[in-house]
Amino acid sequence: MPRRVCFVHYHEIGLKGKNRSTFENQLVRNLRRALRDWPVGSVRRISGHILVSLEGRDADEEVARAVSRVPGVARVSLAYVCALDSDEFSAAAVRALHEAGDFQSFKVHARRSLTTYELHTLELNRLVGSVLCGEFPDKRVDVHHPDVTVYVYVVQGCVYVYAASMPGVGGLPVGTAGKVVTLLSSGFDSPVATWMVGRRGAVCVPVHFSGRPMTADTSEWLCQDIVQALEPSGMVGRMYVVPFGERQREISLAVPQGLRIITYRRVMFAVSERIARLEGAKALVTGESLGQVASQTLDNIAAVNEMVGLPVLRPLIGSDKQEIMRRAEEIGTYDISSQSADDCCTLFMPRRPETHARMDEVHAAWDSFDHDAMIDELVEEAEYVDFDQCPSYRPPRGLRARHSSLAPIEPDRNA
Secondary structure, eight states: OOOEEEEEEOSGGGGOGGGHHHHHHHHHHHHHHHTTTSOEEEEEEETTEEEEEESSSOOOHHHHHHHHTSTTOOEEEEEEEEOSOHHHHHHHHHHHHHTTOSOSEEEEEEEEOOTTSSSOHHHHHHHHHHHHHHHOTTSEEOSSSOSEEEEEEEETTEEEEEOOEEEOOOSOOTTSSOEEEEEOOSSSHHHHHHHHHHTTTOEEEEEEEEOTTTSOSHHHHHHHHHHHHTGGGTOBSEEEEEEOHHHHHHHHHHSOGGGHHHHHHHHHHHHHHHHHHHHTOOEEEOOOOTTSSGGGSHHHHHHHHTTOSSOEEOTTTTOOHHHHHHHHHHHTOHHHHTSOOOOGGGTTOOSSOOSSOOHHHHHHHHTTSOHHHHHHHHHHHOEEEEOTTOTTOOOOSSOOOBOSSOOOOOOOTTO
8 A cells, every 4th residue: 555645735935936945944844843753754845845754654644733733834635655657546546535525526636747757637637537437436527616636746756646635824934034022921912923923934032021029920831831832833942031020019119100001011122122132033023902902002002112123013913802812722822821820911000001191201201210220130130941842943142041940841742
């Protein structure tokens, strides 16, 4: 019986012109890392696709699911690998169609990149189609809108045959779009924002502002769980934790109540930008959605943006909460974010936060305490925890304070 492999399809990478091989090679590296728990024989480029084969066994749906969760993968198919023998690949087509489940109509789609092979695509379509018609006399051929399509690809001396495909997450391979720092909380929004930017090829470095020592460190553990939930995508190499609770107390005593949140966020943005520059990151990422809470009005966003010179990416700016929560379910962070935990977002909150801040009032509040010293101290106090997720992540030389208790937890890959 022919062996089975994962036949990986991509979309955007195929449009990259002269840079295409760079994207393909990065996807190959990311797939190798994602499949490190399987006996991978080879992961290689093959005529506009990536081919994943295992040693000593066939690829199966479990392997295909792992492949499908890697950014850059549009679809993955479990394909039979056949010799250039019409009887062999026709028999494989029959098996592939048997595995397709219930259907009433089908068609054969053949493609030939091996031009020395004697059969042209139309001849391949007729040959395999006639065999399938004989095996499935009660099914009809529909070349326009079939229930099932059987693909027959002649590539580099082999024939790959499959019928069913599993959708991937799409996007671009992580490591092809540079590095970003994301402001990560244990809520719903920022994990989704992190995933969306990582899906566009960015290496993500989350920074979590903890309410410690004024609150427990529960939110830090939840953020670690969130990073582990994103593990199949391979987009996070390190997470920073900044104990912010004591500084929030200082701010709450110094600035007008209505401007506390804006001032907190100005400090958070300034600290995150400093970490981003140490990391060599090119942008900050937040989970803000326009108008969702008081700090996310246009006036308040402008008051916070003033603090940084790096671009601030807001992939959720036009999303509503229902859309964000649906995406959280898809990427596996919903249940974690549903757990309640006190963090910096719950500390010293004003009864009536300012929704349309005036810049002169914001500047007066900002000058009412030694913000430069506070930012310096918070950067020095930042702790980190590393994750074996992202082959493209390179740690900086600075910020050597390892988190005293958090540590990567091996995910349960059988869950």
